[in-house]
Amino acid sequence: MSKRGITLYLHVHQPLRVRDYSVFETASNHNYFNDPDPTSDRNNQKVFNKVAEKSYRPMNALLETLLAKHDEFKVSLSITGTFIEQAEQWAPDVIESFQRLVATGRVEIVAETYYHSLAFFYSRTEFEHQVEAHKQKIRELFGVETSVFRNTELAYNDSLAQWADEYGFKGILAEGWDPILDWRSPNFVYQPEGTKNIALLLKNYKLSDDLAFRFSNKAWQEWPLTADKYTEWANASIDEAPLINLFMDYETFGEHQWQETGIFDFFEDFVGRWLKNPDNTFYTVSDAIEINKPVGTLSMPSTVTWADAERDLTAWLGNSMQQEAMGYLYSLEEDILRTNDVELISDWRKLQTSDHAYYMCTKWFTDGDVHAYFSPYESPYDAFLYYMNVIRDLRWRLHETHRTGGLRG
Amino acid sequence: MLGWELPPHNSGGLGVACYHLSKALAQAGASIDFVVPYSAKHENIDFMKIHNATKLSPLDRYGMGAYDSKFAIESQPGSEVKDVKDIRGVQRHYTKYVERLVQREKFDAIHAHDWLTMEAGMRAKELTDAPLIVHVHATEFDRAGGNQGNPIVHEIEYQGLMMADRILAVSEITRQIIINKYGIPADKVEVVHNAIDVESFNDGYEYDQRTYKYLEGLKSEGYTIISTLTRFTIQKGLEYLVRAVAKANSKYDRIALLLAGDGEQRDELIALASELGISDKVFFTGFVRGKQWRDAYSVSDIFVLSSVSEPFGLTALEAAHHNNALILTKQSGVSEVLSSIFRYDFWDIDRLADQIVGIATSESLRDSLKENVSYEYARLSWHDVAATCMGIYKHHSTGVFA
Numbered sequence: 162m163s164k165r166g167i168t169l170y171l172h173v174h175q176p177l178r179v180r181d182y183s184v185f186e187t188a189s190n191h192n193y194f195n196d197p198d199p200t201s202d203r204n205n206q207k208v209f210n211k212v213a214e215k216s217y218r219p220m221n222a223l224l225e226t227l228l229a230k231h232d233e234f235k236v237s238l239s240i241t242g243t244f245i246e247q248a249e250q251w252a253p254d255v256i257e258s259f260q261r262l263v264a265t266g267r268v269e270i271v272a273e274t275y276y277h278s279l280a281f282f283y284s285r286t287e288f289e290h291q292v293e294a295h296k297q298k299i300r301e302l303f304g305v306e307t308s309v310f311r312n313t314e315l316a317y318n319d320s321l322a323q324w325a326d327e328y329g330f331k332g333i334l335a336e337g338w339d340p341i342l343d344w345r346s347p348n349f350v351y352q353p354e355g356t357k358n359i360a361l362l363l364k365n366y367k368l369s370d371d372l373a374f375r376f377s378n379k380a381w382q383e384w385p386l387t388a389d390k391y392t393e394w395a396n397a398s399i400d401e402a403p404l405i406n407l408f409m410d411y412e413t414f415g416e417h418q419w420q421e422t423g424i425f426d427f428f429e430d431f432v433g434r435w436l437k438n439p440d441n442t443f444y445t446v447s448d449a450i451e452i453n454k455p456v457g458t459l460s461m462p463s464t465v466t467w468a469d470a471e472r473d474l475t476a477w478l479g480n481s482m483q484q485e486a487m488g489y490l491y492s493l494e495e496d497i498l499r500t501n502d503v504e505l506i507s508d509w510r511k512l513q514t515s516d517h518a519y520y521m522c523t524k525w526f527t528d529g530d531v532h533a534y535f536s537p538y539e540s541p542y543d544a545f546l547y548y549m550n551v552i553r554d555l556r557w558r559l560h561e562t563h564r565t566g567g568l569r570g
Numbered sequence: 571m572l573g574w575e576l577p578p579h580n581s582g583g584l585g586v587a588c589y590h591l592s593k594a595l596a597q598a599g600a601s602i603d604f605v606v607p608y609s610a611k612h613e614n615i616d617f618m619k620i621h622n623a624t625k626l627s628p629l630d631r632y633g634m635g636a637y638d639s640k641f642a643i644e645s646q647p648g649s650e651v652k653d654v655k656d657i658r659g660v661q662r663h664y665t666k667y668v669e670r671l672v673q674r675e676k677f678d679a680i681h682a683h684d685w686l687t688m689e690a691g692m693r694a695k696e697l698t699d700a701p702l703i704v705h706v707h708a709t710e711f712d713r714a715g716g717n718q719g720n721p722i723v724h725e726i727e728y729q730g731l732m733m734a735d736r737i738l739a740v741s742e743i744t745r746q747i748i749i750n751k752y753g754i755p756a757d758k759v760e761v762v763h764n765a766i767d768v769e770s771f772n773d774g775y776e777y778d779q780r781t782y783k784y785l786e787g788l789k790s791e792g793y794t795i796i797s798t799l800t801r802f803t804i805q806k807g808l809e810y811l812v813r814a815v816a817k818a819n820s821k822y823d824r825i826a827l828l829l830a831g832d833g834e835q836r837d838e839l840i841a842l843a844s845e846l847g848i849s850d851k852v853f854f855t856g857f858v859r860g861k862q863w864r865d866a867y868s869v870s871d872i873f874v875l876s877s878v879s880e881p882f883g884l885t886a887l888e889a890a891h892h893n894n895a896l897i898l899t900k901q902s903g904v905s906e907v908l909s910s911i912f913r914y915d916f917w918d919i920d921r922l923a924d925q926i927v928g929i930a931t932s933e934s935l936r937d938s939l940k941e942n943v944s945y946e947y948a949r950l951s952w953h954d955v956a957a958t959c960m961g962i963y964k965h966h967s968t969g970v971f972a
């Protein structure tokens with residue numbers, strides 16, 4: 162019998178936030194992403210440097226240590242194109258540390274859209290382009306091929322799985338959401354409905370979110386969470402099952418949960434405790450799929466994400482502003498691509514990053530629960546305002562420079 | 571309760587706030603004697619006893635300085651002014667009346683509104699030992715548009731605030747002014763935001779499209795109507811608003827501005843609109859009440875509260891009730907209690923213009939703002955304000971509070 166494994170998968174991402182871009186700059190200044198104000202929360206360089214200091218540098222150092230110390234420790238990472246571009250510009254040492262991790266052969270890179278977009282739901286050709294662009298970038302930077310796919314925000318449905326299967330991916334990631342799983346456990350490998358060769362790994366959201374969301378919450382009855390207690394929970398969860406999929410944002414370590422909360426020490430401690438039991442190991446996502454055969458098929462006709470109590474796309478596309486903004490953006494696809502204007506196309510793609518739509522979310526805003534809402538803008542309306550001015554500027558560039566498209570529509 | 575005006579004899583928000591606060595207090599079981607400095611009938615008020623401190627007509631008191639520190643009274647022919655030549659004279663009469671009243675009857679608490687009634691409040695406290703609650707709707711700093719203002723008024727405010735057992739400020743902005751500009755200990759000052767009595771708007775009112783027919787015509791051609799409803803004084807920051815509309819107009823010209831109200835700055839604003847070349851887009855109504863007042867809100871799509879310094883800003887809640895998207899200055903107290911709004915610094919013409927164009931050119935933005943703020947304003951209740959006040963009366967009252 163094979164060992165019981167934890168599949169730890171961390172998602173590394175930074176968007177390019179739109180600065181306070183006013184209508185008076187529209188049609189005259191095409192710089193959307195570089196906020197000159199060094200104190201602004203929309204200053205991407207400032208944010209990147211802050212998170213690099215708090216999370217990327219210390220966590221990569223810890224991962225290196227753990228890889229050196231424990232032969233069986235493994236981890237999978239998805240790293241977005243918008244992250245890589247910013248790191249190359251402002252923190253090349255962070256790129257190098259990721260390269261060292263991958264060079265150990267025990268760190269797998271997971272495929273996704275280069276721009277962390279929701280293009281799958283708008284344009285299949287654009288979506289495929291971004292998947293290919295990401296593969297290419299990973300190849301260049303790390304010299305590896307990706308073979309397991311995750312979609313932005315873990316947004317998943319049967320047709321995505323079928324697409325990934327035909328595209329040649331051997332695995333795909335999704336949320337292990339109770340209403341879908343029913344009596345089934347997320348701690349097994351499944352086969353997506355209507356596919357031939359692809360396997361499905363499901364996030365164990367209880368154990369994942371204990372770290373990602375609850376770790377430092379003093380109102381939580383389990384606070385403070387010790388490595389001992391967490392190891393116990395993991396043992397209880399994996400009983401009779403082959404694996405536990407812990408999927409979360411990389412920035413959980415150091416950014417969402419600050420160093421002061423003890424998250425790094427906790428993690429180091431936990432890895433040691435888990436591996437102390439000779440029956441236990443860690444899997445990369447590819448290992449998990451190769452070692453464990455699917456126990457059955459699973460169908461998710463409607464889109465499931467890893468966000469909110471609803472586990473749907475409403476945080477990104479739930480209100481009319483979000484739908485309008487994304488609708489306008491994707492409606493420009495043909496005109497933009499036809500121009501072959503590299504900068505214009507790149508700007509258009511950077512605007513597809515799902516975070517832009519997330520910042521326009523009003524779900525929690527009217528409840529006054531603004532703390533539940535993570536945004537660099539004062540309000541979702543501000544986010545929408547600046548974004549729409551940018552859309553207008555894209556139209557202007559099409560109209561002025563390339564004589565295509567109208568200014569309205 | 572020591573106040574300076576009550577509807578319909580009010581010229582602004584102070585009277586409205588006093589009316590609704592008193593009504594909610596009465597419903598919470600308080601028995602209220604409310605003193606006003608003029609003589610007039612308040613046929614709509616049966617929940618408290620109104621005392622008329624002088625025989626002046628309410629028209630005289632329009633010059634009595636609730637909103638600016640102009641001291642002279644322009645008396646109406648035939649009215650009884652005699653020694654009440656200025657507002658200080660009216661205040662002396664008012665204070666004397668209150669002195670007689672508190673010696674005649676017993677009160678558990680004295681609740682005084684703004685500097686106008688603070689001297690009377692202090693005398694009442696001296697004579698009776700009842701706790702003095704000073705309710706600050708505006709300070710001299712606000713009325714003077716951020717400047718020092720009138721030193722006599724400042725001094726009266728300072729004394730009143732020092733003497734008060736408890737101070738209620740209508741916003742955190744006002745609370746900070748009281749602490750920082752008057753040197754009052756922070757723990758003595760409490761924020762009690764104003765509210766809106768939604769019920770009072772359900773009086774069978776229906777929007778009449780004919781009131782602002784031309785504006786309706788513009789709307790049918792796709793125009794967005796921006797409005798504000800206020801006194802035209804420097805405190806209200808209207809010059810910035812007009813400039814921002816001109817700026818917005820240079821990017822998107824299907825907008826019009828409705829300036830409802832009147833005041834000393836009117837001519838200046840008319841000249842400014844003309845100088846900026848947008849006279850055909852700026853509409854001046856003069857002072858509005860009743861149907862014209864409510865229709866002004868109803869015809870409007872975007873309501874702007876442009877104040878340089880606004881302790882609260884009740885008009886924003888009224889505008890929200892009439893289905894407006896709101897843009898409020900960060901210097902307005904009301905922006906502390908709403909989230910689904912745009913905010914700007916009163917001087918930031920570019921930002922305001924950007925926000926106007928954004929709303930005017932996006933239906934979804936406009937609809938989202940309108941709809942989401944409608945859930946927020948309705949939560950603000952005078953009953954909550956009254957409950958807070960009752961708690962304070964009880965806490966500070968030495969005797970048994972009935």
